[in-house]
Amino acid sequence: MLDKKALIKKTLNYVKEYKYIGRYRAEKIIYNMERSNGENTYLTENLVPYINKSGVVLSFDDSFRVKHWYQYGKEIFGFYDVKATFNINAFHPFENNRMHTQEEIDMLLELQSNGHEIVHHGYKHRNAFQYSKNFGVNKWIEDDIIPLLDWMENQSHSKTGNKFKKPISFAFPGSAYDKKLTSAIIPQYFKATRGHLRDNNLATFGETGFIPSICIDQNYFFELKNIKKAIKIAKNAGKNLVLMCHSILPDECNWDDFGWGKDSEIAGKYRISPRVLKEIINEVKGNDMEFYTLAEVSGAATFIDRNLEKSIRDILSCQNEWVMIKDLVSLRELDLSNKGISNLDGIQYFLELESIDLRGNNIEDYRLLEKLPKLKRILM
Known part of the structure; x- marks a missing residue:
C-alpha cells in the first residue's frame, strides 16, 4: 500500500500527465x-x-x-x-x-x-x-x-x-x-x-x-x-x-x-x-x-410570442417547419397591428426594416427595436 507522500506524488504525476x-x-x-x-x-x-x-x-x-x-x-x-x-x-x-x-x-x-x-x-x-x-x-x-x-x-x-x-x-x-x-x-x-x-x-x-x-x-x-x-x-x-x-x-x-x-x-x-x-x-x-x-x-428564426410567429408566417405565406432568417432580413415594412402580440422576440432578424406598425397589441418592452439599424417609422 502506498504511504501518503507516495500517493500525493502519484496523484500529482497523473494530473501533470493529464494536463500534458x-x-x-x-x-x-x-x-x-x-x-x-x-x-x-x-x-x-x-x-x-x-x-x-x-x-x-x-x-x-x-x-x-x-x-x-x-x-x-x-x-x-x-x-x-x-x-x-x-x-x-x-x-x-x-x-x-x-x-x-x-x-x-x-x-x-x-x-x-x-x-x-x-x-x-x-x-x-x-x-x-x-x-x-x-x-x-x-x-x-x-x-x-x-x-x-x-x-x-x-x-x-x-x-x-x-x-x-x-x-x-x-x-x-x-x-x-x-x-x-x-x-x-x-x-x-x-x-x-x-x-x-x-x-x-x-x-x-x-x-x-x-x-x-x-x-x-x-x-x-x-x-x-x-x-x-x-x-x-x-x-x-x-x-x-x-x-x-x-x-x-x-x-x-x-x-x-x-x-x-x-x-x-x-x-x-x-x-x-x-x-x-x-x-x-x-x-x-x-x-x-x-x-x-x-x-x-442553422438559419432558423425563433419567436417567443406565437401570435408574432403566426403573423410573420402569414406575411411570408410560409408553411414550412421553420421560418428562415434569410427570408426576414430584406423586408422593409411590417404591418403587425391588432395581432395580439405581447413579445417582440424575433423582430431582431429584420435588419432592413424601415417601417413597422405595432398598434393594437399588448407590448410593454420595445427594446428589441433598437437592434434594427434602419428603422425610421414606428406606429404603436
Missing part, C-alpha cells in the same frame, strides 16, 4: 483547424449578421446547472447581446432524479427572454448511442426525445406566463452519436444537432444536421490562447465556432459545497469561470464577430 495530454490534444485540434480551413477567405465588405458574418456559439450542457448559468452568466451575457445556447433535460441527477422545480423553470425561461436559446438535451440525459444500441433508435426517440418535447410544451413562467419555444436544435448527451441517430431526428424533430469534434470543427450558415463543437471546460485544458486561435480561424474562414461548456462557476467556488456527493465529482470538473468567459467575449467582440444561438447558425 489535454494540451497536446488542444494544440492538435488547432493545427488540424488551420490546415483544413486553408487560406483567409473572409469577406470584409457586405457582412450581414445571421447571413455571412462569422460568429461564436456558447453552448452550455445539463440544466441541473441552471442556477450556475443564471447566477454567474445572466449579467455577463446581457439582453440580446452575448447570446448563448442552454441545453436542458427535465431532471436533476444528483437530487434523487427529481424533476425541475418551478424556480428552475422560471430561470430557464428568463434566460430565454434575454435572447438565449433553450435546446433539447435528452429527457433523462441518456447516452443516445448506447441506449439505441441496446433498445433501438425508435425506443430512444420514444423515451428521450418525445417526453422532453411534451414536458417543455407544458411548462410556463410562474409570473409572465411565457412558454418555451419549440426547440430547433438537439445536443447529444455526452456527444455520443452516429449518423443513424442524426438521420432519425433530422429533420423530423430538429433542424440541427450538436456533438463534439468533427472535420474542421466549424459550422457554415444554414446548416441542417450535425454541427461540431469544441469543449472548453477547465478539465479539457483547452487554454485561452488556443480558444483565441480558434476564434481567429473561424473569422478568417468566414464560418462559425461552437464552444461547448457546462457550469459557469468562479475559480474559487468549491463544488463540494453544493452537497451533491461523490457521484457528482466528475460532473463538477466540467466548468468554466466567469473570468475566462469575459476574456472570450472580449476576444469575439474585438474581432468584430457576432454571438449566435445554435438555431441562428
Whole structure:
C-alpha cells in the first residue's frame, strides 16, 4: 500500500500527465483547424449578421446547472447581446432524479427572454448511442426525445406566463452519436444537432444536421490562447465556432459545497469561470464577430410570442417547419397591428426594416427595436 507522500506524488504525476495530454490534444485540434480551413477567405465588405458574418456559439450542457448559468452568466451575457445556447433535460441527477422545480423553470425561461436559446438535451440525459444500441433508435426517440418535447410544451413562467419555444436544435448527451441517430431526428424533430469534434470543427450558415463543437471546460485544458486561435480561424474562414461548456462557476467556488456527493465529482470538473468567459467575449467582440444561438447558425428564426410567429408566417405565406432568417432580413415594412402580440422576440432578424406598425397589441418592452439599424417609422 502506498504511504501518503507516495500517493500525493502519484496523484500529482497523473494530473501533470493529464494536463500534458489535454494540451497536446488542444494544440492538435488547432493545427488540424488551420490546415483544413486553408487560406483567409473572409469577406470584409457586405457582412450581414445571421447571413455571412462569422460568429461564436456558447453552448452550455445539463440544466441541473441552471442556477450556475443564471447566477454567474445572466449579467455577463446581457439582453440580446452575448447570446448563448442552454441545453436542458427535465431532471436533476444528483437530487434523487427529481424533476425541475418551478424556480428552475422560471430561470430557464428568463434566460430565454434575454435572447438565449433553450435546446433539447435528452429527457433523462441518456447516452443516445448506447441506449439505441441496446433498445433501438425508435425506443430512444420514444423515451428521450418525445417526453422532453411534451414536458417543455407544458411548462410556463410562474409570473409572465411565457412558454418555451419549440426547440430547433438537439445536443447529444455526452456527444455520443452516429449518423443513424442524426438521420432519425433530422429533420423530423430538429433542424440541427450538436456533438463534439468533427472535420474542421466549424459550422457554415444554414446548416441542417450535425454541427461540431469544441469543449472548453477547465478539465479539457483547452487554454485561452488556443480558444483565441480558434476564434481567429473561424473569422478568417468566414464560418462559425461552437464552444461547448457546462457550469459557469468562479475559480474559487468549491463544488463540494453544493452537497451533491461523490457521484457528482466528475460532473463538477466540467466548468468554466466567469473570468475566462469575459476574456472570450472580449476576444469575439474585438474581432468584430457576432454571438449566435445554435438555431441562428442553422438559419432558423425563433419567436417567443406565437401570435408574432403566426403573423410573420402569414406575411411570408410560409408553411414550412421553420421560418428562415434569410427570408426576414430584406423586408422593409411590417404591418403587425391588432395581432395580439405581447413579445417582440424575433423582430431582431429584420435588419432592413424601415417601417413597422405595432398598434393594437399588448407590448410593454420595445427594446428589441433598437437592434434594427434602419428603422425610421414606428406606429404603436
